[in-house]
Amino acid sequence: MPAGGTARASSANNKRGKPPVLTEDQIVDAALEVIRTEGLEALSMRRLSRELGRSAMAAYWYVEDKQQLLNLVAKKMLAEVPLPDPESGTWDERLRKVVAAIDAKLREHPGIAEILLQRMLSTDRRLMNGVFEILISAGFEGPETFLTYAMIHTYLFGRYQVVLHADEVPDEEQVDNLEDAVATQLPHLERLRGRDFFSYGVDTIIAGLQARLDAKANA
Amino acid sequence: MPAGGTARASSANNKRGKPPVLTEDQIVDAALEVIRTEGLEALSMRRLSRELGRSAMAAYWYVEDKQQLLNLVAKKMLAEVPLPDPESGTWDERLRKVVAAIDAKLREHPGIAEILLQRMLSTDRRLMNGVFEILISAGFEGPETFLTYAMIHTYLFGRYQVVLHADEVPDEEQVDNLEDAVATQLPHLERLRGRDFFSYGVDTIIAGLQARLDAKANA
DNA sequence: ACCTGAACACCGTTCAAGT
DNA sequence: ACCTGAACACCGTTCAAGT
Secondary structure (H helix, E strand, C coil): CCCCCCCCCCCCCCCCCCCCCCCHHHHHHHHHHHHHHHCHHHCCHHHHHHHHCCCCCHHHHCCCCHHHHHHHHHHHHHHCCCCCCCCCCCHHHHHHHHHHHHHHHHHHCCCHHHHHHCCCCCCCHHHHHHHHHHHHHHCCCCHHHHHHHHHHHHHHHHHHHCCCCCCCCCCHHHHHCCCCHHHHHHHHHCCCCHHHHHHHHHHHHHHHHHHHHHHHHCC | CCCCCCCCCCCCCCCCCCCCCCCHHHHHHHHHHHHHHHCHHHCCHHHHHHHHCCCCCHHHHCCCCHHHHHHHHHHHHHHCCCCCCCCCCCHHHHHHHHHHHHHHHHHHCCCHHHHHHCCCCCCCHHHHHHHHHHHHHHCCCCHHHHHHHHHHHHHHHHHHHCCCCCCCCCCHHHHHCCCCHHHHHHHHHCCCCHHHHHHHHHHHHHHHHHHHHHHHHCC
């Protein structure tokens, strides 16, 4: 049972001109690249090994299983997300900044959102702490902090799973149903971009959280 | 290319004591049952065929591919969700009712949430219309209606993807990090149930939406 | 009309073996 | 220490064939 720590390779091997050897970093980067260019569903352990020019099982010396690889991939991405300065504005301004920074990274690697959605706690601890500090500074206490964090998490990463399949959008023939409330609104849908959905949702969540804080203050 | 319409079988076959034949309904029910008892990841086309006592390809006569089967499964579940009477209360009371009714069904078949999260438009049209009508009656207009619908959709179905893996929750040794904002809040997490996360999120979203409506009214 | 069987091109992972 | 190769138990789907 190998693959315990984070730095596995290069500890004692390339001290004397040995052939180049894989590193965990190379493996994670190769995985990220496959996800970036072809999506998460294209990433298989066998595909990854082809990318690395090794046999199918090579990566298993560095990683216990596929789930652990996905953990590492998600953590690596989140590690690059900057945290706003704690003094840099009101709690909601700072929350908007982190959330926008995470979203920017997700736009580069949309497949990662699916991994992260399922892992609320095993994410980058630095980032999670940053968000918790923002929420606590806003005035959330006790269980509320987790409830709020979970809600933001769900929306932020869940959003990327909601895809509009082209064949779902009905065409002209459906417009005849004037009784259909959805049909009457459909023309608006074409003008909406992912960005619109994102900022509308974030703004609404923050407005709702502010209402909670206000209600607490008047009690 | 068979499997065009919804009612495929039993139109002309069991009129004269022929051997019993599969129906789309049986197939969808068998799929629902597998999802209910073992989760979505346990449902494969081959597993389904075993459940039906047929060969691996039997279901393909009724369904074009696995995606279409999942569409049918999701629609069947949503078709059972009751819509509240349009006169039965304020918009937010009615919205809470639909959303709670959907959540009740999801608790029976948690795997379905994953299917639905990815299909915002190809859901039960009756239900989607019901929600749209509630939103329009609340005062949302134009693109706002879609933005609001999408937000509710994302939270409602995304929530079921957020699972707390037992091995993620750190134990006593992490409590030493008193600097760690997350660690200080961890004791609260154990007392929280799925229900708490659900109602906290729904309440916050509704509060945020109400704030939007209020802002519109004062303009 | 309804279903079977074989086949293809994949998966993740175990385990023994090679260098 | 680091990796290969074969094998196992799976997938979804195509396509020809059976009744």
